[in-house]
Amino acid sequence: MFDTMTITKVVGGLCGALLVYLMGAWAAESIYHTGPSGHGDHAQQAYVIEVEGGDDHGGAEAEEGPSFEDLLASADVGKGARVFGKCKACHKLEDGANATGPHLYGIVGRAVDSVDGFGYSGALEQVADVWTPENLDGFLENPKGYAPGTKMSFSGLKKAEDRANLIAYLDSLDD
Template sequence: MDTMTLTKVAAGLFGAWLILLMGKFAAEEIYHSGLHGEASYVIEVADAGGAEVEDAVPFEEVLASADAASGAKVFKKCSSCHKVEQGANATGPYLYAVVGRNVDAAEGFKYSGALEKVADVWSPENLNSFLTNPKGFAPGTSMGFKGLKKVEDRANVIAYLQSIAN
């Protein structure tokens, strides 16, 4: 096999790869451009009751009855990225005295900028919203955690975070 044959094979492979990438790019542009128009008809359906209904109990009441010891157990999910010692940043910022602290106040941690747009202070209510769905609360956040679905778990974690600062 000579150099010319090798060059032709390489050019064929790279050309095919380039055409594939250009086709992918064009397909994404067409799909996201809105050229496909509106739906021609909409089928109305009755609510099947599949959505979860939030409890009518206010979060403040759930937080008042929260257990910090249970929160420490739930916090183990968070401990792979967050530490509770002051100044001990890991993948995420340290959470010592986080309740009541400014959202971007962990010394030495570089924030993504998404949190500063939605909240100023980590109040229990802001923590509750963030822990429910981090990406929903602060779109663009670099936190990859899916969230805590149970309100009791969120309240217990917040009670635990409040207890370690005292």
């Protein structure tokens, strides 16, 4: 069935295909990564648009919305209950019922790292003493950025309205 000549042709074909692949990869690397002059000048911006009153940040400033205090004053507790759906996989609302995260009953105004029976990372104590609405807002926006080293793996709530609604909902749970 297979003789020496057939095996030699198959091995030669595979080696030839490998050679063509490697030469193509080498050619693509030289074309796309070093540029035509060989100095990597492809990364330079070709055209800069001048604007009046340009800033050093490379873009227009973000449009300012209402302040967090205004958002919290007009927060909707019902919408906050829906936003809590993202939290309930790791947190419970019952007093003393810890899950992956500590319980959130009475969190607004509670001391940071104060739930008995939960092993905190210690990163939160370095950024806040009490869970004020402002501290909760900063933490809920970006937990890892607010308290580097925290065990909370949630990426955060980007919308300020969602954070205000959630904080109002959590504040409404306790008397």
